[in-house]
Amino acid sequence: xxxxxxxxxxVVILFAGDSGDGIQLTGSQFTGTSALYGNDISTFPNFPAExxxxxxxxxGVSGFQVHFGSVEIFTAGDVCDVLVVMNAAALKANLQQxxxxxxxxxxxxxxxxxxxxxxxxxxxxxxxLDDSLRGYEVYQIDVTKITRTALSKSGLGTKxxxxxxxxxxxxxxxxxxxxxxxNTIEFLKLKFxxxxxxxxxxxxxxxxxxxxGDTIEAPMVRFDVKPAPVEKGVYxxxxxxxxxALGLIAAAQKSGLTLFYGTYPITPASDILHELSKHKNFGxxxxxxxxxxxxxxxxxxxxxxxxxxxTASSGPGIALKGEAIGLALMLELPLLILNVQRGGPSTGLxxxxxxxxxxxxxYGRNGESPVPIIASYSPSDCFNTVFEACRIALEFxxxxxxxxxxxxxxxxxxxxxxxxxxxxxxxxxxxxxxxKTGEKFLPYKRNEKLxxxxxxxxxxxxxxxxxxxxxxxxTGNISYDPQNHELMVKIRQEKVxxxxxxxxxxxxxxxxAKGKLLILGWGSTYGSIKTAVKMCIAAGYDxxxxxxxxxxxxxxxxxxxxSNFETILIPEINNGQLIKVIRDKFMVxxxxxxxxxxxxxxxxxxxxxxxxxxK
Amino acid sequence: xxxxxxxYSVSGNTxxxxxxxxxxxxxEIRWCPGCGDYSILKQVQTVMPELGLKREDIVxxxxxxxxxxFPYYMETFGMHSIHGRATAIASGLKATRPELxxxxxxxxxxxxxxxxxxxxxxxxxxxxxxxxxxxxxxxGLTKGQYSPTSPVGKVAKSTPLGSxxxxxNPLALCMGADATFIARTMDRDPVHLREILKQGNQHKxxxxxxxxxxxxxxxxxxxxxxxxxxxxxxxxLFLEHSKPLVFGENGNMGIKLDGLKPIVVKLSDxxxxxxxxxxxxxxxxxxxxxxFFNKPSAENPxxxxxxxxxxxxxxxxxxxxxxQIEDDxxxxxxxxxxxxxxxxxxxxxx
Numbered sequence: 022x023x024x025x026x027x028x029x030x031x032v033v034i035l036f037a038g039d040s041g042d043g044i045q046l047t048g049s050q051f052t053g054t055s056a057l058y059g060n061d062i063s064t065f066p067n068f069p070a071e072x073x074x075x076x077x078x079x080x081g082v083s084g085f086q087v088h089f090g091s092v093e094i095f096t097a098g099d100v101c102d103v104l105v106v107m108n109a110a111a112l113k114a115n116l117q118q119x120x121x122x123x124x125x126x127x128x129x130x131x132x133x134x135x136x137x138x139x140x141x142x143x144x145x146x147x148x149x150l151d152d153s154l155r156g157y158e159v160y161q162i163d164v165t166k167i168t169r170t171a172l173s174k175s176g177l178g179t180k181x182x183x184x185x186x187x188x189x190x191x192x193x194x195x196x197x198x199x200x201x202x203x204n205t206i207e208f209l210k211l212k213f214x215x216x217x218x219x220x221x222x223x224x225x226x227x228x229x230x231x232x233x234g235d236t237i238e239a240p241m242v243r244f245d246v247k248p249a250p251v252e253k254g255v256y257x258x259x260x261x262x263x264x265x266a267l268g269l270i271a272a273a274q275k276s277g278l279t280l281f282y283g284t285y286p287i288t289p290a291s292d293i294l295h296e297l298s299k300h301k302n303f304g305x306x307x308x309x310x311x312x313x314x315x316x317x318x319x320x321x322x323x324x325x326x327x328x329x330x331x332t333a334s335s336g337p338g339i340a341l342k343g344e345a346i347g348l349a350l351m352l353e354l355p356l357l358i359l360n361v362q363r364g365g366p367s368t369g370l371x372x373x374x375x376x377x378x379x380x381x382x383x384y385g386r387n388g389e390s391p392v393p394i395i396a397s398y399s400p401s402d403c404f405n406t407v408f409e410a411c412r413i414a415l416e417f418x419x420x421x422x423x424x425x426x427x428x429x430x431x432x433x434x435x436x437x438x439x440x441x442x443x444x445x446x447x448x449x450x451x452x453x454x455x456x457k458t459g460e461k462f463l464p465y466k467r468n469e470k471l472x473x474x475x476x477x478x479x480x481x482x483x484x485x486x487x488x489x490x491x492x493x494x495x496t497g498n499i500s501y502d503p504q505n506h507e508l509m510v511k512i513r514q515e516k517v518x519x520x521x522x523x524x525x526x527x528x529x530x531x532x533x534a535k536g537k538l539l540i541l542g543w544g545s546t547y548g549s550i551k552t553a554v555k556m557c558i559a560a561g562y563d564x565x566x567x568x569x570x571x572x573x574x575x576x577x578x579x580x581x582x583x584s585n586f587e588t589i590l591i592p593e594i595n596n597g598q599l600i601k602v603i604r605d606k607f608m609v610x611x612x613x614x615x616x617x618x619x620x621x622x623x624x625x626x627x628x629x630x631x632x633x634x635x636k
Numbered sequence: 637x638x639x640x641x642x643x644y645s646v647s648g649n650t651x652x653x654x655x656x657x658x659x660x661x662x663x664e665i666r667w668c669p670g671c672g673d674y675s676i677l678k679q680v681q682t683v684m685p686e687l688g689l690k691r692e693d694i695v696x697x698x699x700x701x702x703x704x705x706f707p708y709y710m711e712t713f714g715m716h717s718i719h720g721r722a723t724a725i726a727s728g729l730k731a732t733r734p735e736l737x738x739x740x741x742x743x744x745x746x747x748x749x750x751x752x753x754x755x756x757x758x759x760x761x762x763x764x765x766x767x768x769x770x771x772x773x774x775x776g777l778t779k780g781q782y783s784p785t786s787p788v789g790k791v792a793k794s795t796p797l798g799s800x801x802x803x804x805n806p807l808a809l810c811m812g813a814d815a816t817f818i819a820r821t822m823d824r825d826p827v828h829l830r831e832i833l834k835q836g837n838q839h840k841x842x843x844x845x846x847x848x849x850x851x852x853x854x855x856x857x858x859x860x861x862x863x864x865x866x867x868x869x870x871x872x873l874f875l876e877h878s879k880p881l882v883f884g885e886n887g888n889m890g891i892k893l894d895g896l897k898p899i900v901v902k903l904s905d906x907x908x909x910x911x912x913x914x915x916x917x918x919x920x921x922x923x924x925x926x927x928f929f930n931k932p933s934a935e936n937p938x939x940x941x942x943x944x945x946x947x948x949x950x951x952x953x954x955x956x957x958x959x960q961i962e963d964d965x966x967x968x969x970x971x972x973x974x975x976x977x978x979x980x981x982x983x984x985x986x
């Protein structure tokens with residue numbers, strides 16, 4: 022019986038299963054294929070902290086949400102249209118995410134007595150058999166059985182056969198959304214290059230999934246989501262951490278400096294290290310240090326030697342780096358500090374997202390220690406933002422904070438990437454030998470931007486000493502003079518403040534430049550705010566959206582923008598951090614909208630608040 | 637003419653003409669009068685012109701502590717950093733600038749307490765740097781607390797009833813971290829100190845030089861049995877490669893190995909041929925030598941060895957790092973930024 026085809030503008034699918042079920046791979050394959058097809062896309066992987074959390078339990082559920090459409094997509098979606106569950110726990114943990122009337126694709130084998138018990142359903146209750154799911158469309162498929170049948174002649178053991186289950190599901194979804202298998206087949210050929218029998222097995226299960234859609238005798242609907250009318254150009258799909266790594270390499274190439282990346286493994290920042298380690302042929306030097314402190318101090322050593330030095334971590338690691346960040350700003354050496362934020366405090370929620378390290382970036386050090394802060398707002402934006410962070414570090418001889426978070430880092434979206442030649446030239450000049458001019462080299466003599474020269478070892482005549490002890494203005498010699506200390510504190514502050522003259526003015530992303538309500542966001546809330554404001558404007562509400570990338574210093578015109586609105590609303594995935602800084606700096610009675618659940622905002626949550634404020 | 641100016645005039649000449657005074661800065665030295673650091677500084681400045689290095693290629697990096705003021709007194713590139721981290725800073729510098737001559741100046745608190753982790757990891761990675769570990773068995777800069785090398789029972793400001801913490805044996809610790817060059821010397825023996833500095837500089841890999849340094853204010857005389865005329869000969873053993881282990885007044889004592897157990901013998905009783913002959917390349921014997929660590933007042937004390945305990949040729953981290961990059965370039969060609977940014981799965985919207 023042939024299926025009817027229904028056209029959809031956008032669809033959200035949530036793949037869920039045990040963390041060993043290959044959910045992330047299934048989701049990212051579906052994403053890659055849809056991106057190639059031309060849909061606009063946003064994804065959100067959501068996985069447990071443990072690599073193999075207790076099997077079959079709700080704690081061990083791994084999820085991958087993909088939102089794709091023939092229209093512009095800004096978030097991974099508030100609720101899902103399709104929920105794919107490999108077991109009972111996956112259903113239990115995610116059912117509230119499914120919209121009424123949504124589709125559930127369930128692997129029957131994952132709903133046996135054992136799995137139901139692990140998922141803590143009451144004895145004798147099976148949601149697939151009672152009518153608790155009557156508000157949804159449920160497709161029950163015995164994925165395990167069909168997969169094993171498809172591989173009966175493969176010679177593989179049962180365990181190995183079962184590992185291909187995710188390919189069956191993927192194949193079935195490719196059928197449901199009318200997608201080509203080609204991209205995934207190519208991927209499998211590459212992934213299992215050394216095990217041809219697994220290439221064959223996975224492809225045959227993938228095809229079995231696709232064919233299952235064609236052959237089952239059920240009144241099925243297939244869906245078609247046309248390519249999105251996006252700007253002409255060449256695109257790729259990219260994740261935030263990947264974009265960050267590429268941005269760093271680009272900045273190294275454009276500055277002609279060696280990239281040194283000193284880091285210590287930590288979720289969710291480690292993927293930047295993994296990506297950079299693959300590109301040694303760009304002269305990239307990655308250094309997996311013994312701890313967070315060595316990670317940053319090795320980078321400080323590299324910076325002293327004239328490299329583009331970067332260290333990265335997440336909140337707990339940044340806390341450990343605090344003293345060394347102070348050293349870098351005291352030495353006035355360029356250094357990039359990447360913080361891929363996660364839920365805190367302490368170990369907090371390692372695999373969940375949060376924006377709660379903004380105040381740490383502002384104030385998390387001893388003494389008067391201003392550090393420029395810049396935040397990216399989407400996966401692909403990490404490229405431009407980290408590149409810009411490098412520019413500021415090099416141009417102003419200062420440590421710079423680059424903030425990302427778990428949502429951006431692991432999320433992905435299509436990216437209309439730039440050509441290398443379009444990127445800004447970051448060439449810097451080191452201090453030159455001054456022996457010929459007879460001029461005495463003064464390490465802390467400054468230019469009109471209050472920036473000192475970068476004098477690297479190996480340059481004759483520039484021998485000098487730097488240190489963390491307060492230094493005399495210009496000479497850099499140790500000084501405990503009270504007046505000098507005050508002067509140096511003021512100079513270091515003014516130097517950072519002056520950066521405001523060399524960054525773009527703040528723009529209004531959407532809506533009028535004057536009005537009743539401004540939503541002021543920063544970082545990964547961009548997509549949800551963008552979607553919410555768009556809907557509200559369409560519904561006739563007087564609301565605008567501005568999104569901050571530069572957090573310290575703020576753009577010069579931010580005060581004027583804020584003064585043009587009756588109410589300022591600041592949504593944050595924290596307990597209210599930017600709002601404190603804005604109130605302090607501009608004396609504005611801004612309102613907060615805060616969510617602290619390790620999850621991004623849904624646009625519905627923001628819309629609700631907008632409507633409440635404008636009531 | 638100020639000292640700074642004279643320095644600059646000299647550096648215009650070739651490096652072979654550098655003199656010890658060219659390594660002196662215009663900064664007033666702030667160590668206490670009588671501190672052992674003065675002697676070490678003097679010997680380092682004396683040796684520098686003999687090492688065949690360009691002054692601009694030399695970098696001194698320190699952490700925090702009395703010894704860590706050192707870079708401010710050396711007319712080279714220098715960084716006085718934060719507590720315990722000089723080793724990690726030097727690692728990053730050497731990884732990116734392997735051609736530089738990098739010297740780490742640290743103390744027993746800086747290297748073995750707050751910076752202990754970085755020290756052992758630097759040693760295993762074997763960056764080609766020199767570590768001068770000033771050991772005075774006390775915290776001097778913070779005004780007299782016991783340190784990780786202070787002996788049990790040490791009465792200090794923080795231990796009025798005596799320290800109850802078993803101390804580190806620094807060289808045994810470093811052997812345990814697979815250091816490739818380990819030596820001990822003392823502030824009171826300038827000739828020996830200079831010789832060890834030269835040997836450390838020549839070693840390709842991390843050179844760990846422990847220097848017994850007297851803190852005459854908070855721990856005066858901690859090493860006097862090893863450094864003072866009356867007791868030095870009987871309590872110290874100066875190691876020389878390929879030479880038998882001989883010590884004592886008039887060299888009348890020796891060390892013999894009984895299996896793995898070192899025993900002190902009189903040369904009148906034992907033939908020179910039966911003595912332990914020092915072999916710098918022997919890791920196991922070097923490990924035993926680091927265990928010559930009991931107090932001179934103990935029963936059957938072993939003399940405290942000075943000199944180069946161990947020296948091994950092993951690849952340096954920075955060389956391996958560069959090799960991987962070169963090989964990757966050989967295999968894949970120089971990185972092309974456009975190809976990298978585009979990735980393997982791009983698509984075109986027309």
